[in-house]
Amino acid sequence: MTFQNPVFIPGPTNMPEAVRQACYMPTIDHRSPIFGKILHPCLDGVRQVLKSDSAHIYIFPSTGTGGWETALTNTLCKGDKVLAARNGMFSHRWIDMCQRHGLDVQVVETPWGKGIPTDTYQEILKADKSHTIKVVLATHNETATGVKSDIAAVRAALDAAGHPALLFVDGVSSIASMDFRFDEWGVDVAVTGSQKGFMLPAGLAIVGFSDKAVAAAATADLARTFFDIRDMQKGYDANAFPYTPPVGLMNGLKLSLDMLLDEGIDNVIARHTRIATGVRHAVSAWGLDLCAASPDLYSDTVSAIRTPDGFNATDIVTHAADVYDVAFGVGLGEVAGKVFRIGHLGSLTDVMMLSGIATAEMCMVDLGLDIKLGSGVAAAQEFYRSDHARAKKNAP
DSSP: OOSSSOOBSSSSOOOOHHHHHHHSOOOOOTTSHHHHHHHHHHHHHHHHHTTOSSOEEEEEESOHHHHHHHHHHTTOOTTOEEEEEEOSHHHHHHHHHHHHTTOEEEEEEOOBTBOOOHHHHHHHHHHOTTOOEEEEEEESEETTTTEEOOHHHHHHHHHHHTOOOEEEEEOTTTTTTSOOOTTTTTOSEEEEETTSTTOOOSOEEEEEEOHHHHHHTTTOOSOOSTTOHHHHHHHHHTTSOSSOOOHHHHHHHHHHHHHHHHHOHHHHHHHHHHHHHHHHHHHHHHTOEESSSSGGGBOSSEEEEEOOTTOOTHHHHHHHHHHHOOOBEEOOGGGTTTEEEEEOOSSOOHHHHHHHHHHHHHHHHHTTOSOOTTHHHHHHHHHHHHHHHHHHHHOO
């Protein structure tokens, strides 16, 4: 596969050249004051992306999976009860991690293509009079199905039940791309990673903790060493890590945050919505459906596109890589072979997205699907043109 073409997978995403160069830096003494000049802007910048005034930010050399483990091990005790919906591959994996840690998980089985059933959450929480549920898990954006869930509604369910459980949110494929409101939604732990909206290579687990979640670390008894937020905070207080930090990735994160905040996080969110809407216009023009069951569930970072019954959707991904040197995402778990995924997040523009839509279209025609060549591209073009015209007209 050529390095010249952009990728259209849900992560890792395309990297701006300046960010790549920022990661490629000379060795420094990570115990010298210069590291603090990289570290603290990263912590402050992530806090702004989360739309929080008070979140405690921790950055570990890891991935989003390490962020999940950070959330669990710093706040819970063996045998604690957790409430979670299983509506896709990544919610399934977080549940699996909980079970491996000896937690008691009450799983709400949910069709893939649906969001978190907040009404069911509320019923379960109201019935839990003794407050045995310690944590509620919520996958904000289920990357396997292209489904977003309403985190504000999950918080409302907790509040309506008068339940004190902590709210943990997997924002790996949403944060820095889709609207995320740590303070307003009452999130206790938010988890993300470097390789999606932050436009970096994989290698950083980025988490935000509320005061309540930080306080839970004092009594949590799950084993933790590498992911101990107390050790990490002591390191931060000395402008350092408790172990050797990934300086190059941190320097890249500092620049990517500058880029996101210079664009304006609300503008970043609007850009992702516009690009995603163009993809959805293309899918409609092809006569295909999304895995997400209804428009209110449509993700702005990844579209999982259903192909006709009897057709192996993975063939589109394989053909795109073999013939056109372009990467799309395969279906995972219950939707393997039934969908292919177009990632539209991170360092991406309308024009770049049009090349991805065109490639997907060529692949489907090559493989014999009843798709009119150019139909999806034209539909996306019309939307992008009209949206830019509307924005220009409404500009001050």
